[in-house]
Amino acid sequence: MKNDFNQLLQILEEGEPKKTPKQAQILKAAVEIFAEKGYASSSTSEIAEKAGVAEGTIFRHYKTKKELLVSIVTPVMVKFTLPVFASHFAEQVFEQRPENFKELLYKIIENRFEFVKENLPLVRIMLQEMAFHQDLQEQLKQVFIEHVYTRFEHLIEYYKQEGKIIEYPTPTVIRMVMTSLIGLIVTRFIVAPQLDWDDEKEMERTVQFIMHGLSTK
Amino acid sequence: MKNDFNQLLQILEEGEPKKTPKQAQILKAAVEIFAEKGYASSSTSEIAEKAGVAEGTIFRHYKTKKELLVSIVTPVMVKFTLPVFASHFAEQVFEQRPENFKELLYKIIENRFEFVKENLPLVRIMLQEMAFHQDLQEQLKQVFIEHVYTRFEHLIEYYKQEGKIIEYPTPTVIRMVMTSLIGLIVTRFIVAPQLDWDDEKEMERTVQFIMHGLSTK
Amino acid sequence: MKNDFNQLLQILEEGEPKKTPKQAQILKAAVEIFAEKGYASSSTSEIAEKAGVAEGTIFRHYKTKKELLVSIVTPVMVKFTLPVFASHFAEQVFEQRPENFKELLYKIIENRFEFVKENLPLVRIMLQEMAFHQDLQEQLKQVFIEHVYTRFEHLIEYYKQEGKIIEYPTPTVIRMVMTSLIGLIVTRFIVAPQLDWDDEKEMERTVQFIMHGLSTK
Amino acid sequence: MKNDFNQLLQILEEGEPKKTPKQAQILKAAVEIFAEKGYASSSTSEIAEKAGVAEGTIFRHYKTKKELLVSIVTPVMVKFTLPVFASHFAEQVFEQRPENFKELLYKIIENRFEFVKENLPLVRIMLQEMAFHQDLQEQLKQVFIEHVYTRFEHLIEYYKQEGKIIEYPTPTVIRMVMTSLIGLIVTRFIVAPQLDWDDEKEMERTVQFIMHGLSTK
DNA sequence: AATGAATGAGCTTTCATTCAT
DNA sequence: CATGAATGAAAGCTCATTCAT
Numbered sequence: 001m002k003n004d005f006n007q008l009l010q011i012l013e014e015g016e017p018k019k020t021p022k023q024a025q026i027l028k029a030a031v032e033i034f035a036e037k038g039y040a041s042s043s044t045s046e047i048a049e050k051a052g053v054a055e056g057t058i059f060r061h062y063k064t065k066k067e068l069l070v071s072i073v074t075p076v077m078v079k080f081t082l083p084v085f086a087s088h089f090a091e092q093v094f095e096q097r098p099e100n101f102k103e104l105l106y107k108i109i110e111n112r113f114e115f116v117k118e119n120l121p122l123v124r125i126m127l128q129e130m131a132f133h134q135d136l137q138e139q140l141k142q143v144f145i146e147h148v149y150t151r152f153e154h155l156i157e158y159y160k161q162e163g164k165i166i167e168y169p170t171p172t173v174i175r176m177v178m179t180s181l182i183g184l185i186v187t188r189f190i191v192a193p194q195l196d197w198d199d200e201k202e203m204e205r206t207v208q209f210i211m212h213g214l215s216t217k
Numbered sequence: 218m219k220n221d222f223n224q225l226l227q228i229l230e231e232g233e234p235k236k237t238p239k240q241a242q243i244l245k246a247a248v249e250i251f252a253e254k255g256y257a258s259s260s261t262s263e264i265a266e267k268a269g270v271a272e273g274t275i276f277r278h279y280k281t282k283k284e285l286l287v288s289i290v291t292p293v294m295v296k297f298t299l300p301v302f303a304s305h306f307a308e309q310v311f312e313q314r315p316e317n318f319k320e321l322l323y324k325i326i327e328n329r330f331e332f333v334k335e336n337l338p339l340v341r342i343m344l345q346e347m348a349f350h351q352d353l354q355e356q357l358k359q360v361f362i363e364h365v366y367t368r369f370e371h372l373i374e375y376y377k378q379e380g381k382i383i384e385y386p387t388p389t390v391i392r393m394v395m396t397s398l399i400g401l402i403v404t405r406f407i408v409a410p411q412l413d414w415d416d417e418k419e420m421e422r423t424v425q426f427i428m429h430g431l432s433t434k
Numbered sequence: 435m436k437n438d439f440n441q442l443l444q445i446l447e448e449g450e451p452k453k454t455p456k457q458a459q460i461l462k463a464a465v466e467i468f469a470e471k472g473y474a475s476s477s478t479s480e481i482a483e484k485a486g487v488a489e490g491t492i493f494r495h496y497k498t499k500k501e502l503l504v505s506i507v508t509p510v511m512v513k514f515t516l517p518v519f520a521s522h523f524a525e526q527v528f529e530q531r532p533e534n535f536k537e538l539l540y541k542i543i544e545n546r547f548e549f550v551k552e553n554l555p556l557v558r559i560m561l562q563e564m565a566f567h568q569d570l571q572e573q574l575k576q577v578f579i580e581h582v583y584t585r586f587e588h589l590i591e592y593y594k595q596e597g598k599i600i601e602y603p604t605p606t607v608i609r610m611v612m613t614s615l616i617g618l619i620v621t622r623f624i625v626a627p628q629l630d631w632d633d634e635k636e637m638e639r640t641v642q643f644i645m646h647g648l649s650t651k
Numbered sequence: 652m653k654n655d656f657n658q659l660l661q662i663l664e665e666g667e668p669k670k671t672p673k674q675a676q677i678l679k680a681a682v683e684i685f686a687e688k689g690y691a692s693s694s695t696s697e698i699a700e701k702a703g704v705a706e707g708t709i710f711r712h713y714k715t716k717k718e719l720l721v722s723i724v725t726p727v728m729v730k731f732t733l734p735v736f737a738s739h740f741a742e743q744v745f746e747q748r749p750e751n752f753k754e755l756l757y758k759i760i761e762n763r764f765e766f767v768k769e770n771l772p773l774v775r776i777m778l779q780e781m782a783f784h785q786d787l788q789e790q791l792k793q794v795f796i797e798h799v800y801t802r803f804e805h806l807i808e809y810y811k812q813e814g815k816i817i818e819y820p821t822p823t824v825i826r827m828v829m830t831s832l833i834g835l836i837v838t839r840f841i842v843a844p845q846l847d848w849d850d851e852k853e854m855e856r857t858v859q860f861i862m863h864g865l866s867t868k
Numbered sequence: 869a870a871t872g873a874a875t876g877a878g879c880t881t882t883c884a885t886t887c888a889t
Numbered sequence: 890c891a892t893g894a895a896t897g898a899a900a901g902c903t904c905a906t907t908c909a910t
């Protein structure tokens with residue numbers, strides 16, 4: 001548990017100014033509580049209590065409750081979105097404009113799947129709060145377009161040119177791929193986590209489904 | 218606007234005891250506000266003001282704020298879920314065990330697409346609040362399993378037997394279909410409503426994508 | 435039950451304008467609820483519900499909630515206080531300036547005891563609300579002084595003169611007598627009604643106790 | 652006034668965790684207001700205003716309004732009930748099984764009389780609210796039986812055996828004694844405090860009244 | 869006469885935020 | 890840095906009372 005959380009929290013720490021222990025406790029508590037009941041229904045006093053710090057301490061580190069949320073969601077958004085094409089493998093593949101669309105897809109799915117598995121509360125918060133906070137939406141849109149969409153676009157267009165995939169508009173293709181990927185993840189971890197999943201197989205089938213769905217024949 | 222909303226509210230009225238005008242105003246205001254800022258961040262005083270009634274009036278009609286939410290979400294859940302296989306066409310198709318999986322799929326998508334288009338705020342609320350209210354989750358699960366899942370299951374199994382679709386586990390197939398359907402709708406109306414959509418075409422392509430994705434060859 | 439209550443309510447009706455059935459239901463419900471939770475903690479809506487009438491109906495008969503209370507307490511005060519010396523026997527006794535102080539005492543105690551037994555909720559309300567409503571206090575004081583105290587005073591002074599009772603100040607004697615009488619009643623019906631009481635005996639002993647207590651010896 | 656109240660509040664403080672100044676102000680204000688208008692008719696906002704604190708401050712110290720009441724009433728009940736036989740004198744007397752019932756009685760009356768005189772608002776609240784709060788009733792019953800009733804019982808039985816007092820059932824004797832004691836106090840401080848009382852004399856007479864009332868001859 | 873929907877003031881309680889220690 | 894008492898605005902909810910029907 002502790003290990004899990006340390007790992008979970010690492011993602012919030014990389015690249016940012018070192019957190020004091022108190023700050024780490026606050027973040028940990030906030031993540032758990034926000035994930036469970038949502039930002040708006042969570043109280044700073046509850047977070048303080050779970051974190052084992054005084055209420056004032058929270059506001060010493062985060063000017064407002066909202067800032068605490070943002071300081072949780074922003075890095076998750078980045079870490080969730082940015083590495084889609086950033087794995088060693090993917091970069092390699094991408095640079096070679098490979099035949100290997102299927103393999104790229106598999107890598108991406110596996111990759112993001114693992115990420116969500118290990119950071120579920122953080123991803124929950126991101127998904128849930130996106131609905132209510134315009135600023136978070138803008139942020140995600142920006143990161144997404146800059147780091148994912150453009151590369152994806154090029155890739156899809158390349159494959160279309162090569163006749164490897166069907167001649168739908170690129171945004172449509174991207175939507176279909178992402179929809180299937182996110183659909184798998186959301187069903188697996190949020191809608192029906194209690195079911196008995198064969199993760200490996202489901203990922204394979206999903207890739208297969210997408211490949212067939214986009215095939216030219 | 219007024220017309221739109223009257224239409225939107227009809228769905229909340231069918232089969233339930235007649236609403237007084239004030240009650241209708243309250244529902245309308247609550248739907249707008251809940252959709253915009255979420256249940257937890259909406260205040261009853263704001264709803265009352267927008268509805269043009271006294272705050273006490275809300276509590277004369279709905280014992281608690283939560284009851285107001287439930288009285289909005291429950292009928293939406295039912296109206297969103299139940300008619301999936303309940304269109305004239307679908308029933309007919311379903312009873313004939315038709316070759317026509319594709320056409321059934323198209324009807325379903327078109328059907329639900331229209332529904333969301335006309336009831337977007339209601340659907341938004343349903344999606345957003347499902348995350349935080351276990352009781353709503355249970356409710357949906359029940360409606361879904363009873364009215365959608367079982368029929369869907371039979372249908373898929375029939376097509377698999379006939380060799381019309383690939384031999385994935387039935388739940389996997391259902392997940393892929395629903396994921397693509399809901400993915401389209403969410404992208405269209407929630408993630409990127411500002412884009413220039415050719416709805417007809419996108420629906421056709423989505424059906425195509427599913428059909429190919431599930432094809433045995 | 436019904437019989438009991440009809441009896442109980444008679445006392446509220448004598449000498450007043452005829453009550454409609456609705457009004458009787460309201461009074462009955464109000465008495466039960468006021469007795470149980472106190473005037474301030476009882477709501478008119480609860481009374482209306484228990485009475486089986488609309489909330490508005492209460493205010494058609496009683497301008498305010500307070501008026502409803504007063505219309506219950508005033509007659510009780512009168513009926514509780516006034517007949518102390520008003521029994522046939524007592525009047526007779528009193529007019530004859532009898533030797534028979536003891537018998538008078540017994541009659542009074544027996545008399546008031548029965549009254550409380552049959553009108554407990556009403557007496558409860560009177561006792562409880564007296565504490566908070568100055569106007570009720572004034573009312574009781576007036577009735578008490580006019581109908582009880584003065585007569586009592588004369589009686590006591592007569593017996594003192596005759597050497598039948600000890601030479602305490604008259605108010606002191608009255609206090610002792612009333613204290614013992616009310617002490618019995620309150621203990622019997624309010625403090626420890628669940629005990630196994632031999633009412634007859636306790637009344638006799640209480641009279642005995644007072645007589646000895648006041649004896650010149 | 653301030654002095655009086657400091658004294659009055661001491662009784663609430665002994666043995667409990669130190670109160671902050673604000674908390675003391677809250678208690679003081681609550682006692683005054685509860686005593687005057689009753690718990691149910693007092694508002695926390697009124698208490699806050701009189702105490703010169705923000706309304707929120709009340710709820711920082713007492714989770715609910717009811718808890719504020721209990722934190723006032725409980726210590727009063729204990730301090731009012733427990734020391735009945737706990738004075739130096741009384742203990743001494745009680746241990747010696749003294750001839751001296753009369754003197755014991757006098758000490759008790761004097762003792763409790765002083766207590767009420769110095770803590771009138773607190774005693775008022777206790778008496779008034781006992782009627783509406785079952786939990787308080789239970790509490791008092793327990794304290795009373797454990798610390799007063801049993802000892803009283805033994806004492807009375809001893810005197811009856813010695814032929815010093817009349818052969819009434821012990822509970823009856825206790826009722827008569829307590830009734831006369833409480834009757835004096837209630838008349839003196841609550842029913843008719845405006846009269847010109849000779850406290851010393853009234854206490855003596857009351858003891859005399861009880862002694863004669865219980866005498867065997 | 870009776871209803872019950874509507875009111876709005878006021879209730880208890882919560883909560884993000886501040887600040888003296 | 891950390892605390893936690895204090896704040897006061899705002900929350901959800903209740904309630905006595907009014908009034909059109």
